[in-house]
Amino acid sequence: MHFIFAAYESGLLKALTTPCDRQTLIEKLGIKRPDLLDALLDVGLATKELAIKNERFFISRKRSKAIMNDKGDILAAMIHANITYYSDAYRHATYRMQGGELGDYLDQIGDLVAWFSRIGEPIIKDFIASIVAGKNPMRILDVGCGSGVFLQSAYNANQNATGIGLDIDEAVVQQAKDNIAAWRLKDRFDIFHGDIRHSPEKIVGPFDLINLFNILYYFHEKDRIEPKLCTNDMIF
Ligand SMILES: C[S@@+](CC[C@H](N)C(=O)[O-])C[C@H]1O[C@@H](n2cnc3c(N)ncnc32)[C@H](O)[C@@H]1O
Incomplete structure (x- = not known):
């Protein structure tokens, strides 16, 4: 899920709807740190979400493919919500249980909530x-x-x-x-x-x-x- 989040948000999945080599990806996505792109591509290959043939990367697994099809928008929203605001309750659980501020961050995530609510x-x-x-x-x-x-x-x-x-x-x-x-x-x-x-x-x-x-x-x-x-x- 974390891989798909980063691959979607960075535009990598969109770029890979047609097979692409590394240099083209660097240019298309405006990458300034190719070493980090390489790391992300490695995770994609290791999880088999991506595959490579003749030095060109492409999407190989159902999950990443599903996000990029015409009904994939809500799946992308679900992954964004899970990686960001849903995880917040758990990420800050210890701090909050020990008396830390609950915080009010609704105004920063309203957009995402509305997107995801379409589910x-x-x-x-x-x-x-x-x-x-x-x-x-x-x-x-x-x-x-x-x-x-x-x-x-x-x-x-x-x-x-x-x-x-x-x-x-x-x-x-x-x-x-x-x-x-x-x-x-x-x-x-x-x-x-x-x-x-x-x-x-x-x-x-x-x-x-x-x-x-x-x-x-x-x-x-x-x-x-x-x-x-x-x-x-x-x-x-
Ligand atoms: C979880 S979203 C649901 C959106 C939509 N009804 C749906 O089901 O897809 C709840 C929405 O209610 C809005 N909202 C909350 N309190 C409100 C209020 N007092 N007046 C108007 N809108 C409000 C929030 O900003 C948010 O966009």
């Missing part, structure tokens, strides 16, 4: 489709919208869907805006920066659906309200 999409998209399909109007407020993926799922299930994605993290807002633009949904959904706890000005209802997928744990237990209602149209 829920295959499960949640059918649920969203079952709620929004066939309804008109369908104006949605997606609180803690992350990557914006659930707005896209709603649109795929119902082309009448319009609405707003809201997120408290500016880097995440940018990611959602970029995605919504790339998915050609800019005329359907606005993405705003704001904290749902303080009634952001731009959030003007009414909405046919308000969702808060995967954000409960951002709210302290004492700030949560008891669920009172759960119908087909409303999720609390």
Whole structure:
């Protein structure tokens, strides 16, 4: 996993989607320390993620190949999350158990969390489709919208869907805006920066659906309200 992380982040895996010799890799990846590239390539060969033929390296194992195919984005996110913020709890466990600061590093990893959170999409998209399909109007407020993926799922299930994605993290807002633009949904959904706890000005209802997928744990237990209602149209 550590090898794949470094190989993905450095661009090595992307470069090796076509076989490449060492010198070409040095140039393509802007390498200033070829000795470290050699070490990484050695690990790739030792783990058999890479292979070499006629002095040209190529990707040989399923895991690295899977990351580079058109559905590999979420696998790359999973590896990034595991190597970085998921490991943080364990890396600093001793320090924290001995009274060290818990720290608040959410603002540095929001982007990655939003990227990785898309892992829920295959499960949640059918649920969203079952709620929004066939309804008109369908104006949605997606609180803690992350990557914006659930707005896209709603649109795929119902082309009448319009609405707003809201997120408290500016880097995440940018990611959602970029995605919504790339998915050609800019005329359907606005993405705003704001904290749902303080009634952001731009959030003007009414909405046919308000969702808060995967954000409960951002709210302290004492700030949560008891669920009172759960119908087909409303999720609390
Ligand atoms: C784990 S991510 C989930 C993203 C998306 N809903 C998904 O499931 O893919 C939670 C998101 O909620 C956002 N968030 C947390 N507290 C919020 C608040 N008070 N107001 C708006 N967004 C918030 C975070 O910045 C983060 O992007």
